Amino acid sequence: xDRRESETLGSGDSPxxxxxxxxxxxxKLAGVAGATIGLGAGLGxxxxxxxxxxxxxxxxxxxxxxxxxxxSVTETTAGPTTSVSAEPEAGREIKVGFVDPTxxxxxxxxxxxxxxxxRWNEAVADGLVCGDGKKHPIKILVxxxxxxxxxxxxxxxxxxxNDKVDVMMCSSGPDTVHPVTDxxxxxxxxxxxxxxxxxxxxxxxxxxxxxxxxxxYHVFWGMDEIYANSVDMWDQLDTNKKVAAMWPNNxxxxxxxxxxVEPMSKLGYTCIDAGAYNEPxxxxxxxxxxxxxxxxEILQGVMAPPDFTNFWKQCKQQGWTPKVAEGIKPTLFPSAxxxxxxxx
Numbered sequence: 001x002d003r004r005e006s007e008t009l010g011s012g013d014s015p016x017x018x019x020x021x022x023x024x025x026x027x028k029l030a031g032v033a034g035a036t037i038g039l040g041a042g043l044g045x046x047x048x049x050x051x052x053x054x055x056x057x058x059x060x061x062x063x064x065x066x067x068x069x070x071x072s073v074t075e076t077t078a079g080p081t082t083s084v085s086a087e088p089e090a091g092r093e094i095k096v097g098f099v100d101p102t103x104x105x106x107x108x109x110x111x112x113x114x115x116x117x118x119r120w121n122e123a124v125a126d127g128l129v130c131g132d133g134k135k136h137p138i139k140i141l142v143x144x145x146x147x148x149x150x151x152x153x154x155x156x157x158x159x160x161x162n163d164k165v166d167v168m169m170c171s172s173g174p175d176t177v178h179p180v181t182d183x184x185x186x187x188x189x190x191x192x193x194x195x196x197x198x199x200x201x202x203x204x205x206x207x208x209x210x211x212x213x214x215x216x217y218h219v220f221w222g223m224d225e226i227y228a229n230s231v232d233m234w235d236q237l238d239t240n241k242k243v244a245a246m247w248p249n250n251x252x253x254x255x256x257x258x259x260x261v262e263p264m265s266k267l268g269y270t271c272i273d274a275g276a277y278n279e280p281x282x283x284x285x286x287x288x289x290x291x292x293x294x295x296x297e298i299l300q301g302v303m304a305p306p307d308f309t310n311f312w313k314q315c316k317q318q319g320w321t322p323k324v325a326e327g328i329k330p331t332l333f334p335s336a337x338x339x340x341x342x343x344x
Contacts, residue, residue, distance in 0.1 A: 087135075088129050088133055088134055088135045089133070089134045089135070090127075090134065090135055090136075091130065091132065091134030091135060091136040092136060093136065093137045093138075093139055094128070094130070094136045094137070094138050094139070094166050094167075095139050095141060095163060095164065095165040095166050096138060096139070096140045096141065096165060096166065096167050096168075096169065097141050097143070097156070097159035097160070097163065097165035097167070097168040097169065098113070098117065098140055098141065098142045098143070098168075098169045098170065099142075099143050099145050099152055099155055099156050099159070099168070099169075099170040099176065099180045100113035100114075100117075100142060100143075100144065100145065100170070100171065100172065101113075101144065101145045101146065101147040101172050101176055102114065102142075102144040102146075103144055103146050103147065104145075104146045104147025104148060105147045105279060105280055105304035105305065105306050105307070106147035106172055106173065106175075106176065106304060106305075106329075107147065107305075108305050108329075108330070108332070108333035108335050108336050109171065109172035109173070109195070109332075109333075110144070110172075111333065111335060112333070113142075113171065113172070114142075117140055117142055120138075120140055121140060124138040141159060141163055141165060143155035143156075143158065143159060145170075145172075145176045145180075147175075147176065147304075148175075148176075149175045149176065149178070149179050149251075150179070152170070152175075152176040152177075152179040152180050153179030153180065153182065153183055156168065156170070156179065156180040156183040156184065157183050157187075160183060160184070160187045160189050161187070165189065166189075166190075167189070167190045167191070167192070168180060168184050168189055168190070168191040168192075169191070169192050169193065170191070170193045171193060171194045171195040171196070172195050172196075173195065173196055173251070173252045173329075174196050174197070174200045174201065174204060174250075174251035174252050174254075175250055175251050175252060177193045177195070177196040177201060178196075178200075178201070178204065178205055178251060180193070181193055181201070181205065181213075181216040181218075182205060184215055184216050185205075185213055185214070185215050185216050188214075188215055189215060190215055190216075190217075191215060191216045191217065192217050192218070192219070193216065193217070193218050193219075193220075194218065194219050194220050195220060196218070196220055197220065197221070197222060197223050197226065197255050198218065198220055198221065198222035198223070199222055199223050199255055199258075199259070200251060200252075200254070200255045201218045201220070202218070204251060204254075204255075223255050223256075223258075223259035223260075224259070226259075227259055227260055227263060227264075230260075230300060230326060231264065231267060231269075233324065233326065234269070234298055234324055237323050237324060239297040239298055239323050239324065240295060240297050241268050241269045241270060241297075241298070242269075242270050242272060242294055242295055242296045242297055242298065243264065243269050243270065243271050243272065243296065243298045243299075243300050244272050244274065244287075244290075244291040244294075244296035244298065244299045244300070244301075244322065245257075245260075245271050245272060245273040245274060245300055245301070246274060246277075246287065246299065246300070246301030246302070246303055246311065247273065247276060247301070247302055248276060248277050248278065248279045248281075248302065248303065248304075248307070249276035249277060249278050249279075250279060252302050252329075253276070253302045256300070256302055257273070260300070261273075269298075272290065272291060272294045272296050274286070274287035274290050274291070275287075279304050279307055280304065280306060280307055281307055281310070282310055283310075283314075284310065284311045284314050284315075285314065285318070287311075288311075288314060288315055288318050288320050289318075291320055291322075292318070292319070292320045296322060297322050297323045297324070298322055298323065298324045298326075299322040299324065299325045299326060299327070300326050301326065301327045301328060302327075302328045302329060303327055303328070303329060303330060304329060304330075305329060305330040305333065305335075305336035305339070308327045308329070308330040308336065309330070309336070309339050309340055312325070312327075312340060312343060313340070313343065316343050
């Protein structure tokens with residue numbers, strides 16, 4: 001459509017029919033915003049936010065046998081040639097809070113968290129174009145939960161009320177996830193969490209299918225998947241199907257008693273639960289003696305890395321070596337395995 005054609009269009013309801021179309025209006029109406037998302041999510045928002053008729057463009061297509069030729073875009077507006085700026089308008093700073101256990105029993109999780117923060121900072125070093133079409137500088141504020149539930153809730157409250165974060169993130173088990181997400185839900189701050197079994201996160205915090213959370217969102221697998229993974233591993237070895245359970249007295253271990261014991265019994269496995277011990281713990285003689293007496297050949301534990309280090313060393317010293325040893329948390333991280341030396 002050239003300029004003369006645009007001036008003689010009818011007066012229908014469509015903007016394309018009622019006025020001359022400029023570059024920016026054309027981009028909006030032609031759906032170019034959607035097509036440019038592949039170049040960067042923010043660019044789509046930028047194009048969609050454009051308005052006004054600074055310039056008019058003309059373009060046409062001529063079809064010949066075997067080929068289609070498209071005419072080049074030509075500026076026809078009188079005066080200096082203008083173009084859409086490649087750099088979006090600057091927006092305000094966006095603050096992202098991140099509560100992570102960089103010290104304490106769960107500090108191995110914090111090593112991974114620190115690595116991720118470094119990658120985030122590199123990715124958004126030049127800012128991020130958001131839905132308003134503006135490029136916003138991103139500031140990530142990290143607070144150490146010290147692997148403690150009370151501390152996690154406290155620093156989350158500080159990030160919300162003092163630092164005024166726009167969005168919160170947290171991870172590394174129910175004990176440090178729940179206090180942060182509860183703070184965010186109460187203060188109406190968006191939160192994205194991970195690394196905590198779904199059932200513990202959702203039902204453990206009091207939600208139901210009829211009363212879901214509004215401000216807090218979570219991505220992680222559930223106990224059905226975790227349990228299926230355990231049984232699939234156990235089934236690969238010839239054992240007496242006696243499972244030694246090392247489940248501490250905390251929110252991380254509670255779902256295992258609910259989702260493991262009954263299903264595993266239906267498959268012929270016997271759970272020998274040594275009881276909910278308190279973390280941290282130095283002496284596991286009582287538990288190991290029970291497992292030896294019962295002849296357990298499988299270990300299923302949800303243990304903090306320092307506790308598992310003590311426990312596994314004492315297992316070796318006291319002569320109990322199960323055929324399968326599943327520690328969950330400590331076996332996630334090189335630092336925890338390296339602490340065990342050769343017996344890892």
